[in-house]
Amino acid sequence: MTGKIQGTMRGQLERSILQFGLMLACFYQAYQLANSIVAQSTSLGVNIGLSFLFLLLLFLNHKYSGSYKWIALFLHVIILPALIYFWSAFGGLAGTVPIILFVYISWVILTLSGFAKALVLFLYGCTFFLLTLFPDVTGIDVYNHTVVNTKQLPVDFFVEALIIIAFLTYLKNKYSGYRKRVEHRNVQLKSINNTLLKQNDSMLYSQEETQSINENLEQLIDKRIQKIEEKSYQLEEYAFINAHILRGPVCRILGLVSLMKNEQPRLEQIKEKADEVDELIRKINSITS
DSSP: OHHHHHHHHHHHHHHHHHHHHHHHHHHHHHHHHHHHHHHTOTTHHHHHHHHHHHHHHHHHHHHOGGGHHHHHHHHHHHTHHHHHHHHHHTTBTTSSHHHHHHHHHHHHHHHOOHHHHHHHHHHHHHHHHHHHHOHHHHTOOSBOGGGOOTTTHHHHHHHHHHHHHHHHHHHHHHHHHHHHHHHHHHHHHHHHHHHHHHHHHHHHHHHHHHHHHHHHHHHHHHHHHHHHHHHHHHHHHHHHIIIIIIHHHHHHHHHHHHHHTTTOTTHHHHHHHHHHHHHHHHHHHHHHO
16 A cells, blocks of 8 residues: 555656646747747757647646656657757757756656666666767767857856756755655554554453453353253242152042042032132143143
8 A cells, every 4th residue: 555655646746746847848849940030040950840749748747647757768768869959050069959958868867767667777878978988980070169148158058057056946845745744644554543542452452352242241150051951940849849759649639529529419529619729730830740
């Protein structure tokens, strides 16, 4: 979970840096386009094309935020020929293109990751290596001060310094915001952890209570069973007394009454009462047996 959150936050950071970089690129291209128009430079067409490219990618990055990695990769690859053109047209190391190149490489590092970043950095490294060490192969002078406009150069440095300052300020603010979000998430995680610990303690206490209730319940059940067994034993004893001890004399009375009923007429009433007592004893015996 933590890795997923960090990946999401890193993606949002890369996309926002790409978006702000595209805004700065649009601003810089507007400045270069104005210079090209005023100076009627041969780079006017390239600057117009780059301006439309940056505006288009700025719109796409805003509309399709989930595709920012592909937008960044497309931008960094397609802009490389333009950087080579400006290197050749504006004096190589004598102009301001090296500064723009190194700032742009920093932008590449901040907006790409993994294999894509390694690939783009490899392409830019090889290009810079060829332009500076093998001018005979590329046919481009490393240091050509003749094409540099010395009057325009301080203004270019000033504009590029403003862009660098704005970019670094934005990165600092983003870093501070990112740090605050991480600290806030750490506080939330600590709070959640404390809540879970309290819930765990509560569950342990409830478990102990449940265990105690179960133990007491077992004791109550054992006592209840013991009482039931005692009652059952008493009922069995009563049934035995009713069937053998109490009913025995009644049976003998009935037998004597049967022998004497022909001699004494009132014995018939005694027999009826004895029969009633015998019937009651039989009912009690049937219930308790």
